[in-house]
Amino acid sequence: MASSLLLSILPRLCVFFFFSLLFLVDTTSFHEIGVSPSYTSFSTVRMTKNKDEVEALLNWKSTFDNHSQSLLSSWHGDNPCCFTGVACNYYGAITHLNLSNVGLRGTLDGLDFSRLTSVVSFELANNLIYGSIPSSIGNISKLNSLDFSSNELSGEIPPSIGMLESLHYLDIYANNFSGHIPTSLGNLSNLSEINLFQNNLTGPIPTSLGKLGNLTIFDISDNFISGSIPQEICNLRSLTILFLADNSLSGSIPSEIGRLASLTVLFLSYNNFTGLIPHSIGNLSSLSALSLSGNNLASPIPTSIGSLAKLTELSIRDNMFSGSLPPEFNRLTHLFTLLMNNNELEGELPKDVCLGRSLNYFSAFKNHFTGPIPTSLESCSTLIRLRLEENQLIGNITEAFGIYPHLYYVDLSYNHFNGELSRKWERCSNLTSLRISNNQISGEIPAIFGRMAQLGALKLSSNFLSGEIPRELGSLSMLLELDLSSNAITGNIPTEIGLLSHLAHLNLASNNLSELIPMQLGSCKSLLTLNLSRNKFWASFPPDIGNAQFLEVLDISHNLLTGNIPGVLGQLRMLQVLNISHNCLSGSIPHTFGDMSVLTSIDFSYNNLEGPLPNVKAFNEAPFEAMQHNKGLCGNVIGLPKCNSTESKKRNSHVGLRITIILFLSLLGIILLSCTLIVLVIINHHRRRIIKRENNEQANDLDFMHILNYDGKIFYNRIVEATEGFDSKYYVGEGAYGIVYKANISEGQTFAIKQISPSQDDSEIVDLIPFEREIQALTNIRHRNIVKFYGFCSHVQHHFLVYEYMERGSLRMVLTMMKEQ
Numbered sequence: 001m002a003s004s005l006l007l008s009i010l011p012r013l014c015v016f017f018f019f020s021l022l023f024l025v026d027t028t029s030f031h032e033i034g035v036s037p038s039y040t041s042f043s044t045v046r047m048t049k050n051k052d053e054v055e056a057l058l059n060w061k062s063t064f065d066n067h068s069q070s071l072l073s074s075w076h077g078d079n080p081c082c083f084t085g086v087a088c089n090y091y092g093a094i095t096h097l098n099l100s101n102v103g104l105r106g107t108l109d110g111l112d113f114s115r116l117t118s119v120v121s122f123e124l125a126n127n128l129i130y131g132s133i134p135s136s137i138g139n140i141s142k143l144n145s146l147d148f149s150s151n152e153l154s155g156e157i158p159p160s161i162g163m164l165e166s167l168h169y170l171d172i173y174a175n176n177f178s179g180h181i182p183t184s185l186g187n188l189s190n191l192s193e194i195n196l197f198q199n200n201l202t203g204p205i206p207t208s209l210g211k212l213g214n215l216t217i218f219d220i221s222d223n224f225i226s227g228s229i230p231q232e233i234c235n236l237r238s239l240t241i242l243f244l245a246d247n248s249l250s251g252s253i254p255s256e257i258g259r260l261a262s263l264t265v266l267f268l269s270y271n272n273f274t275g276l277i278p279h280s281i282g283n284l285s286s287l288s289a290l291s292l293s294g295n296n297l298a299s300p301i302p303t304s305i306g307s308l309a310k311l312t313e314l315s316i317r318d319n320m321f322s323g324s325l326p327p328e329f330n331r332l333t334h335l336f337t338l339l340m341n342n343n344e345l346e347g348e349l350p351k352d353v354c355l356g357r358s359l360n361y362f363s364a365f366k367n368h369f370t371g372p373i374p375t376s377l378e379s380c381s382t383l384i385r386l387r388l389e390e391n392q393l394i395g396n397i398t399e400a401f402g403i404y405p406h407l408y409y410v411d412l413s414y415n416h417f418n419g420e421l422s423r424k425w426e427r428c429s430n431l432t433s434l435r436i437s438n439n440q441i442s443g444e445i446p447a448i449f450g451r452m453a454q455l456g457a458l459k460l461s462s463n464f465l466s467g468e469i470p471r472e473l474g475s476l477s478m479l480l481e482l483d484l485s486s487n488a489i490t491g492n493i494p495t496e497i498g499l500l501s502h503l504a505h506l507n508l509a510s511n512n513l514s515e516l517i518p519m520q521l522g523s524c525k526s527l528l529t530l531n532l533s534r535n536k537f538w539a540s541f542p543p544d545i546g547n548a549q550f551l552e553v554l555d556i557s558h559n560l561l562t563g564n565i566p567g568v569l570g571q572l573r574m575l576q577v578l579n580i581s582h583n584c585l586s587g588s589i590p591h592t593f594g595d596m597s598v599l600t601s602i603d604f605s606y607n608n609l610e611g612p613l614p615n616v617k618a619f620n621e622a623p624f625e626a627m628q629h630n631k632g633l634c635g636n637v638i639g640l641p642k643c644n645s646t647e648s649k650k651r652n653s654h655v656g657l658r659i660t661i662i663l664f665l666s667l668l669g670i671i672l673l674s675c676t677l678i679v680l681v682i683i684n685h686h687r688r689r690i691i692k693r694e695n696n697e698q699a700n701d702l703d704f705m706h707i708l709n710y711d712g713k714i715f716y717n718r719i720v721e722a723t724e725g726f727d728s729k730y731y732v733g734e735g736a737y738g739i740v741y742k743a744n745i746s747e748g749q750t751f752a753i754k755q756i757s758p759s760q761d762d763s764e765i766v767d768l769i770p771f772e773r774e775i776q777a778l779t780n781i782r783h784r785n786i787v788k789f790y791g792f793c794s795h796v797q798h799h800f801l802v803y804e805y806m807e808r809g810s811l812r813m814v815l816t817m818m819k820e821q
């Protein structure tokens, strides 16, 4: 009966909502909903009680932009219990507002908080709410949970928030709040979680927070909080998680911190803490994660650290710790993460670090650790990242490492390891990065390394490696970086390197590589840096390298290369650094270098080069040292002779003369041809007139026509036909002095027709000036025979030039191809 009455009161739509509300109320323990209401009184109570709340919500809605309003389309009428994200209690009063993830954009200014008298939880996370929190928020007196996280709220956190006596959860992280943490928060004795991280908060941690005896989570990381940790904070016996990371806190870590006996997570990283780690830290027996990284903490590390038996994550990196680790450190056998890098630590690495077989991340790089690899690491199959580079570790590493199925990254560079490359690395099937540079590793690179399918970086430089580069490395299809420089590697570069299509950095410098540089290197299309310097490569440089079009750094210095500098290098438009010094290259610097606009550093010294330097920034600003010891380079570089201007002028004038002669001859030819054609046409014309007269035809024939190599009249007609009288649909573009059309005369014979803007229409004498200019322009193209100029037509209606037609872009290609020869 009760439920049927209910159905008659509430619209159908609301039924589900009501029951889900019952469920919500049941599962939460808010004391104000204790009374079981009678259903008859329910409707009337609801109607009166809701009125204020509905108004408050609808007024708020009306302040949103149109889009946000459309997201709240269910917000209409006078029953808020049906509104999206609204839940009511038995009396019909709004108790829960959950508008998280709705996508609302607007402010809180239009919301009258004082009317939301029954609201116990207000969630607005992940929206685009901006502006500040009005201080009237202090009027939602029953509020238990407030979540405004991940919005764009700014301004200060209103102190009136301290009036929300019942508040358990305060989540306003990931906003843009500034100002201080309000002292009044200390009045909210029921507060259990405070999450203020990722804001712009400044000022100190209020001592009043020491009163929050129920606080379990306090996270203010990623702000600009300053001052020291107040001792009062150490009274928070319930605290399990304390995140103070990424602030500007300073001073020492108070020894009272040892009182926080419930603490499981303590993050003090990336502040400005100084002094020592207090001995009392050993009292935090529940601690599982401790991060002190990024401070100015100094040694000694207290022996009590060994008491933290539950510790799984320990980070002390980026501090000023020196000396050896205390022996008690070896009791930390269940570590999952141990980060100690960037300190001044010495002595041996903790030998039992992986005794518990749980170590995933171990990083001790940039310290002064000595001694061998701890034996517990050999069987540490859980390892994912291992970074021991830049220490003084010693020992034979041939057998020191095991097989790590999860290992993703290993760096042992800059130590004193000897022995050979272990074949076991190959069985670390997830390995993406293997770095053992700057050690004393000898022997050959195992061919089996070619099976490391995930490998992205293989860096073995500055060792004593010998033998050849195994051609199997060509199978490392994910490889981005290969550095084998400064070893004693012999033989040639296997052509299979060309299969490494992702390779961005290849450094084979300072080895004993010889023979030819394989042209297959040009297939490494992703190359950014290529260093082949200080080897014994001879013969000429393969032009195919021009295919590596993203190349930024190219060093082939100190080899035995001969021949000319391939002009194709000029195609490397991204090239910034080019060193070809100390070879036997001869000839002149190709003019294509004039296009290398981002080139900044060059070295062409110690070759047999001659001729002028290209007129481009890198050459104009090059020091003399970069050009010295050549056969006869000249140019603007101080120390080099100026180019013999008369000579170059003479050469230019030679060219000019040739062009003029050609131009003159062609013009002469044209004119002669024109004349003969004119004569022919006139004769023809006369004859036609006679014929016309005779045949009484009304033919409106050509008055004047020129064409080279073709039967002019037919050709003219076909062009007009093919372009449908120069219809715009055959338009391809506009060039100098005219519009270009595409004419498909017959199968496979396409011409570009440039129509010259007609001048002096009435005149029967062709204005040769545009033609002359055009022909001149053609002769100015270095390879004027590329664009075949077929001829021109002149007619009272149309004057046009006829060229070979080229698809878009292909002219450029042909031009550059021709330049190489």
Ligand SMILES: *[C@@H]1O[C@H](CO)[C@@H](O)[C@H](O)[C@H]1NC(C)=O
Residues within 6 Å of the ligand: 066
């Ligand atoms: C919002 O909608 C109203 C009426 O539908 C319209 O008058 C107003 O211009 C709209 N505003 C915007 C910003 O689109």
Ligand SMILES: *[C@@H]1O[C@H](CO)[C@@H](O)[C@H](O)[C@H]1NC(C)=O
Residues within 6 Å of the ligand: 098, 099, 100, 101, 102, 123
């Ligand atoms: C509020 O709504 C979001 C979904 O938008 C949901 O993930 C979250 O659990 C809801 N909160 C409560 C307390 O029901």
Ligand SMILES: *[C@@H]1O[C@H](CO)[C@@H](O)[C@H](O)[C@H]1NC(C)=O
Residues within 6 Å of the ligand: 114, 135, 136, 137, 138, 139, 160
């Ligand atoms: C609470 O609401 C009343 C009435 O709207 C208002 O006068 C008062 O300023 C509000 N309190 C706060 C702290 O804003």
Ligand SMILES: *[C@@H]1O[C@H](CO)[C@@H](O)[C@H](O)[C@H]1NC(C)=O
Residues within 6 Å of the ligand: 165, 166, 167, 190
């Ligand atoms: C704090 O919470 C307890 C139980 O959750 C409750 O009894 C008490 O009234 C609350 N205090 C305030 C000030 O709301």
Ligand SMILES: *[C@@H]1O[C@H](CO)[C@@H](O)[C@H](O)[C@H]1NC(C)=O
Residues within 6 Å of the ligand: 152, 154, 176, 178
């Ligand atoms: C945060 O607030 C500052 C001023 O306090 C303002 O300059 C900045 O643009 C705001 N950033 C965002 C993401 O709202």
Ligand SMILES: *[C@@H]1O[C@H](CO)[C@@H](O)[C@H](O)[C@H]1NC(C)=O
Residues within 6 Å of the ligand: 162, 183, 184, 185, 187
């Ligand atoms: C905290 O509450 C006390 C009274 O309970 C009051 O006197 C004091 O002003 C409040 N502090 C703040 C900062 O609101």
Ligand SMILES: *[C@@H]1O[C@H](CO)[C@@H](O)[C@H](O)[C@H]1NC(C)=O
Residues within 6 Å of the ligand: 176, 178, 199, 200
């Ligand atoms: C606050 O943070 C924003 C980035 O979220 C930044 O642009 C702004 O400069 C910061 N304001 C202050 C006062 O530091």
Ligand SMILES: *[C@@H]1O[C@H](CO)[C@@H](O)[C@H](O)[C@H]1NC(C)=O
Residues within 6 Å of the ligand: 189, 190, 211, 212, 213, 214
């Ligand atoms: C903590 O919570 C308990 C009940 O959960 C309550 O009795 C007590 O008053 C709260 N506050 C403090 C400061 O302990």
Ligand SMILES: *[C@@H]1O[C@H](CO)[C@@H](O)[C@H](O)[C@H]1NC(C)=O
Residues within 6 Å of the ligand: 248, 250, 271, 272
């Ligand atoms: C850390 O403190 C020192 C002085 O103790 C100060 O010079 C330095 O600027 C501080 N660094 C930061 C990041 O606050």
Ligand SMILES: *[C@@H]1O[C@H](CO)[C@@H](O)[C@H](O)[C@H]1NC(C)=O
Residues within 6 Å of the ligand: 405, 406, 407, 430
């Ligand atoms: C290898 O790496 C991938 C991706 O990082 C990961 O999903 C996979 O679980 C790893 N395999 C092993 C055996 O760790």
Ligand SMILES: *[C@@H]1O[C@H](CO)[C@@H](O)[C@H](O)[C@H]1NC(C)=O
Residues within 6 Å of the ligand: 396, 397, 398, 399, 418, 419, 420
């Ligand atoms: C390193 O150990 C391997 C075998 O474990 C041995 O063959 C090799 O000679 C050792 N190398 C050096 C330099 O001691």
Ligand SMILES: *[C@@H]1O[C@H](CO)[C@@H](O)[C@H](O)[C@H]1NC(C)=O
Residues within 6 Å of the ligand: 644, 646, 647
């Ligand atoms: C420049 O050319 C002139 C004329 O050919 C010649 O006499 C002179 O030696 C040349 N100078 C140099 C530096 O080559």
